Amino acid sequence: xxxxxxxxxxxWIVDDDRGVRYVLAEALRDAGLAVRExxxxxxxxxxxxxxxxxxxxxxxxxxxxxxxxxxGELQAxxxxxxxxxxxxxxxxxxxxxxxxxxxxxLAKPFDLDQAVTAVQRALADVPxxxxxxxxxxxxxxxxxxxxxxxxxVFRLIGRVAASDLNxxxxxxxxxxxxxxxxxxxxxxxxxxxxFVALNTAAIPSxxxxxxxxxxxxxxxxxxxxxxxxxxxxxxxxxxxxxxxxDMPLALQTRLLRVLAGGExxxxxxxxxxxxxxxxxxxxHQDLATRVAAGQFRADLMHRLDVVRIELPPLRTRRSDIPxxxxxxxAAAAQQLKLAPKRFSRAALKLVAQRDFPGxxxxxENLCRRLAVIAAGSEILPGDLGSAAASGAGHGEWTDxxxxxxxxxxxxxxxxxxxxxxxxxxQTLLQAALLASEGHRQHAAQAxxxxxxxxxxxxxxxxxxxx
Numbered sequence: 466x467x468x469x470x471x472x473x474x475x476x477w478i479v480d481d482d483r484g485v486r487y488v489l490a491e492a493l494r495d496a497g498l499a500v501r502e503x504x505x506x507x508x509x510x511x512x513x514x515x516x517x518x519x520x521x522x523x524x525x526x527x528x529x530x531x532x533x534x535x536x537g538e539l540q541a542x543x544x545x546x547x548x549x550x551x552x553x554x555x556x557x558x559x560x561x562x563x564x565x566x567x568x569x570x571l572a573k574p575f576d577l578d579q580a581v582t583a584v585q586r587a588l589a590d591v592p593x594x595x596x597x598x599x600x601x602x603x604x605x606x607x608x609x610x611x612x613x614x615x616x617x618v619f620r621l622i623g624r625v626a627a628s629d630l631n632x633x634x635x636x637x638x639x640x641x642x643x644x645x646x647x648x649x650x651x652x653x654x655x656x657x658x659x660f661v662a663l664n665t666a667a668i669p670s671x672x673x674x675x676x677x678x679x680x681x682x683x684x685x686x687x688x689x690x691x692x693x694x695x696x697x698x699x700x701x702x703x704x705x706x707x708x709x710x711d712m713p714l715a716l717q718t719r720l721l722r723v724l725a726g727g728e729x730x731x732x733x734x735x736x737x738x739x740x741x742x743x744x745x746x747x748x749h750q751d752l753a754t755r756v757a758a759g760q761f762r763a764d765l766m767h768r769l770d771v772v773r774i775e776l777p778p779l780r781t782r783r784s785d786i787p788x789x790x791x792x793x794x795a796a797a798a799q800q801l802k803l804a805p806k807r808f809s810r811a812a813l814k815l816v817a818q819r820d821f822p823g824x825x826x827x828x829e830n831l832c833r834r835l836a837v838i839a840a841g842s843e844i845l846p847g848d849l850g851s852a853a854a855s856g857a858g859h860g861e862w863t864d865x866x867x868x869x870x871x872x873x874x875x876x877x878x879x880x881x882x883x884x885x886x887x888x889x890x891q892t893l894l895q896a897a898l899l900a901s902e903g904h905r906q907h908a909a910q911a912x913x914x915x916x917x918x919x920x921x922x923x924x925x926x927x928x929x930x931x
Contacts, residue, residue: 476584477518479503479535480550481527485573489522492577493584506530510538517544520587522571522580525551525558533565540566546587550575556608559623560652570623572616608644609789612782618645621774626652631724633709633769634747636776639826642747643707645774649745650703658702663695666708673716675732678723684733696729696740703743709769710750710761721765744769779824786817789825793832794844803836808844815846 476498480486483504490500501518503509505527521539523532536547549562552573562570569583608619625632626649634642643662650660668676675684679694695704706712712720723729728739746769755761779786791808798805808816821827831849839848866885873881897908909915 475499475501475516475518477501477503477509477512477521479506479509479521479523479527479532481505481524485524485550488577489580492581496581496585498584506532506535509535513542513544520546520548520584522548522550522584525549525553525562533561536562536565536567548583548587556619556622556648556652559619560626560648561623563623564627564652570620572613572620608641608648609792610782610785611788612777612785614777614782615785618774618776621772622648622652625649625772625774627654628772629653629743631744631746631769631771633752633771633773634745634776635773636747636749637778637824638749639824640776640778641825642749642776643705645776646703646705646745646747650705650743653703653743655702655743659699660703660705661695661699662705662707664707666711670713670716673713674719677716677720678729678731679734680732681734684731688733691731694731696723696742697738699740699742701741703745706744706746708748709746710748710752710755712761714760714762717762717765721762721768724765724768779821779828783817786819786821786828787813789828790816790832793829794836797833797836801833801836804842806836806839806842806844809846812844812846812849815849 476493478486478489478493478500480489481504486502486504490502493500501512503512506529509521521544523535525532532549532551536549539545539547545566546568547566548569548571549567550571550573551558551562559570568587571580571583608615608622610616610618622645632646632649634645636642646662647660650656663676665673675688675692675694677694677696679692679697680688682688682690719729723740724744727741728737730737752761752766752770756763756766779789787808790813794806794808797803816828816831823830835844835848839845870881870885893912894908897912898905900908900911909918
């Protein structure tokens with residue numbers, strides 16, 4: 466076999482797509498690197514009898530043998546580094562690539578400058594690289610999305626999961642922070658141990674210490690027996706602390722000591738307990754702002770924020786909404802033991818146009834309502850209005866109004882503004898009269914209009930109904 470040093474600058478590209486091979490090879494050649502192209506795994510295996518690459522880039526899914534299988538073989542022979550390329554950027558595929566020894570993951574379509582930079586970085590890191598881990602089969606996850614922001618999230622999960630580093634997950638309420646925490650656990654070496662979650666904002670402050678660290682019998686009124694806390698329950702596994710930004714300052718101090726030394730006492734106890742737990746924390750708040758306001762310890766923030774994964778709000782990744790909506794609708798039908806339903810093209814388009822201030826959780830709730838409320842097997846635009854109305858609150862009724870307007874305009878209906886305004890007036894008038902038991906003066910005051918205005922609108926309504 467020819468010595469690898471004679472091929473130190475040769476980069477091998479393995480991809481069944483000739484176009485991808487061509488543009489990537491040209492970009493690397495422009496960067497001063499020698500490149501060799503392969504259309505399938507078998508050709509690579511034959512070439513390895515005579516030469517070794519300085520670095521190999523491989524696609525994941527190809528006819529015949531896939532890139533992950535090739536990656537495993539290369540790592541067993543200490544050939545690398547290897548960069549994986551794929552249009553499939555789910556958590557399982559990304560994590561499997563890193564676990565099998567990939568040094569980087571390029572999501573297709575990728576920026577050529579980014580690809581060249583990744584190759585140069587990998588080549589520069591070769592002398593310090595450790596021996597890779599063996600390939601493993603990864604479980605599937607509820608995290609879904611093919612948008613650029615979610616691809617980056619999957620990439621981070623895959624890269625960080627195998628480590629024991631503490632992770633801070635940030636993002637708005639409802640973006641799926643616990644799903645990311647579970648994925649980090651499931652893709653780690655701790656996956657056979659417990660995953661324990663605790664919402665620190667949902668536990669009264671006086672009980673939170675006992676929830677975390679447990680208590681001894683007699684530690685306080687009502688403590689009739691020893692109880693293990695979440696740290697003990699998660700031994701060897703992962704402890705997920707949700708809404709960490711709301712943790713009381715006094716408890717922050719104790720948590721910091723545990724993170725620093727890995728030891729703690731139960732409430733009322735004298736036995737020093739040493740724990741082996743990975744901490745994943747999450748918050749929708751800006752911890753730096755809370756630190757500046759004296760509401761969060763800076764040293765605790767730095768302990769937790771070793772690696773940060775920021776989840777994008779749903780409105781910034783609208784292209785993922787159809788995929789998520791169809792998944793949630795099918796899941797709801799299965800969980801609730803209902804007949805399967807599907808979205809019409811028009812309804813799915815309307816769903817994708819919504820802002821969803823409650824993010825993925827709000828979308829999931831909408832799909833669950835549709836699975837129950839929609840009469841037919843196909844979700845139509847009109848069904849969205851009734852589903853939104855059934856779960857309306859804090860201004861969500863405007864979503865139903867918008868859906869109605871979009872559908873009416875699509876059908877070529879006329880006088881939409883006048884009809885909508887009339888319906889709004891009548892709905893408010895009827896609600897105000899009902900609330901005031903028919904007293905017009907009180908109804909007018911509640912609505913902020915004059916009694917004459919209310920009487921005139923009621924009279925106009927009766928005239929139109931005749």
